[in-house]
Amino acid sequence: MRPRVLLVSSEAVPLVKTGGLADVITALALSLEEQGVEATILLPGYPAALRGASGLRKVADLSDLPGGKGELLQGYMPDTGIPVLLLDTPQFNQRSANPYVDHSGNEFDDNAVCFAALAHAAVKICAGQTRFPVPHIVHSNDWHAALIPALLKAKGLHHIGTVLTIHNLAFQGNYSAELAPELGIPSEMVSEDGMEFWGKISFMKAGIRYADRISTVSETYASEILTPRFGNGMDGVLRQRKDALVATPNGVDLQLWNPGSDTLIAKNYNNDDIRGKVVCKRDLQKRFNLPLQPFARIVALGSRMTHQKMADVVLDALPALLEAHPTMQLAVLGCGDHQYEQKFLELAANYPDRVGVRIGYDEDTAHALHAGADILLHASRFEPFGLTPIYSMLYGTIPVCSRVGGMCDTVVDAGLEGAVDRGATGILFDGESVEDVHAAVSRALELSIQPAVWKRMQTDAMMCDFSWKEPVSRYIRMYAEIAQPEAAELFRASLMPAAANATHIIERRSSENRIA
Template sequence: MTLKVLAVASELYPLVKTGGLADVAGALPLALSAHGVAVRTLMPAYPAVRAAVKPGARALLKIADLFGGPARLLPLKLGELELIVLDAPHLFDRPGGPYSGPTGEDHPDNWRRFAALAEVAARIGLGALKGWRPDIVHAHDWQAALAPVYLAFSGERRPKTVLTIHNLAFQGAFARAVFPGLGLPDTAWSLEGVEYYDAVGFLKGGLHAADALTTVSPTYAKEILTPRDGMGLDGLLNGRREALHGIVNGIDTDVWNPASDPAIAERYDGASLDRRVSNKRALEAEFNLAPGDGPILGIVSRLTWQKGLDLVAQACEALVAKGLRLVVVGSGERSIEGAFHAAHARHPRAIGVRIGYEEMLSHRLQAGADAILVPSRFEPCGLTQLCALRYGCVPVVSRVGGLADTVIDANFAATRARVATGIIFEPGEAGLSDALDRLVALYREPEAWQAMQARGLATDVSWTASAGQYAALYRDLLQK
């Protein structure tokens, strides 16, 4: 029997992307189809999404008043993806990103915008679409976390619910004053509902209400049970330990494939690693780096404290002194952006910086850099290191979350056993310095380095195994 799942996400690649959530929302449904799971994904009709809908598309559902204005549900077929688009212009048709305006400030009505998304998800879960009712509603992150809450407080026979935590640091906390506008019963203002330290907690409410909770890696599932990484929710999560599952992310290996990638200078695979050097030369030229045979270290990331990029900015002098060149792609905290700009000014032929994010540039960096650096202080999963493995770009990562779950450290035993795929280090300044020394030393052993690249290319970073775990979880819920 085919299982019907409604996924609910605030972004989805290739339509709208600010981070890894979009990649997961775009790739997981496709992988689930091989396990007898049919997914339709509900997402907001931001301008870029609305533009992808066919002119004259017939509405699946019309809503006269959704949190202050009319709304429609429109169908959108994106390759093999089946989308349901929430067309509510008063909520989503505005300039800027999905969560903030052109100046970078959060939209002040984000609580209303994403409550509407969740409330519509609950309607669909209760049978609002003629001829289609999901067995499971799968909500992603705080933006969709009220969907299990609306369903739990509906008083009706409801589908089972799953909530995936992509990053516990982002919780969707809003002032108590917004509660009456959510349309929830008064009983939802409680510890078992959305009340959280006299405020409204979207994620907190979903963590209470969902039938199953997942995180995006097994190690992160353990870390968030501790006061250090639980972000104030470790008590609640420990109380729901039996419902919590760690399932590591994958990537779309058709999109991320060096053998067919149209974005890179020369295509290659595990049997033609020698061709990879053309991509290195192209990356040098694109960032005006001095050509050379020494290693290029890449970073493609949000430039934030969480990602540990302040430590890298401080280490630029030592990094160059070790003979490394650096390419940085990303945006984030102004102080970190400024520090990298200053480092580039001091070493224009050794350090390249591009503030912003371009999807195809990310592909070129993975294909051209020798190693990718992910020095996060905490990391639920991380997709960058998975893409790096796929491209034979050696990941150099801190020992946290999904980074620890997906990279095999090149220690003495792993190197002897020929299973190492990267370098893992303890988070912090000392660990980073040691990792850079190890990187330089390993790179000076071409045979061992190329073997590690080849093992990365051969690593299964697809969704195949993880999608099977999600499908098993769905079916287990339906038996309860």
């Protein structure tokens, strides 16, 4: 018998992705499986997810969910064979592009109902009302799944350990308290001591208030969210539950993000021989219709175009940077607020030989961006973890980042002036002004023409250990702390070397078609 964890999320690669959360969920599930833990991902049944999952079969009819009936389907992630459960409802089935907002960028009116239904489906699994095995731990991720700990407590299912991971506290799922009956929320929980938040009900507060453990994705962010500046109004309730708050940094799937074996880049390379990066630069220039200039310095932006990511400041800073550094080229990949998307396109029109912009996201271009660029600009007003700078470091692309959140824990700062110490892997800057961004990017461009210094920074960045080995061990130890005694022993036993457990996932993958 193996310990069982149900990971509940709104997205997971490759079925649906809008950001780093999707990468994290699938990589965590895979790492847990490799460690001998039976990990299953519960997702909404978006059309793309229903098309992408393999071996789907119905395991339950759920007739009394918020919003109506639904079906629970069991299948597997393509390629990895990770078990996945999809909640198929008419509401989720209408979501084609972004799972949270419509084509105008407005939040779907039925988000509260949809994600409440996901939470109730998880509770039914835990109550043994489906043909799927009852998990020992339910691991909820962000506000979309944060109702689950509260609903489990309301149903008296105290034997199921609960974890809420906060990937981004700015998104909270706050809705009118009048919706509580429709969402299946007990009236006694709609209180200041429960999930009431400034006259509304808050999915995020429900998770913070009722989960056995609350985790965040970096040490620095765990400290920041206890303060009014970064707490988004939740700092008070988080301070009340400080003893339950832990920091568990994310890892990276090094099979997917590895320049030495990446099949999505123009030429493979590694920290011992990075000459392939020249070929990748040429490929990136072609993709973004930039002149094929080998000595150009490509600055990349690959993130959401939002206020959080300081898109307003970056847009104001870029023209002066382009004028001050004639060899600088700019490659932009991302989407977000329409006003920012339009301004990036206008920048490209104003500098057609210097700036390339692609609105949207695809994995091929993302990998090409990290492999071909020299510098990554990743400004942010707050950043719980920051996967994008880690991807860039693994590919020898030096990140220029705001000194906030997880980037403080992962990027070793070279400083804005003076000699660069051994071990530096990027540049961190304080502040949110045009001048702050200009100074940091200019510093990176100046260092990039110092071959010995730059090569050392690239090599040190590529050698950093961002694997899941330590993070997954932390999660398993946390699961053991909150599981029932018999399950706790199973979790502790799974902490043996991964090789001793590898047969579990091999057997699961080889039997995928047979089970389906």
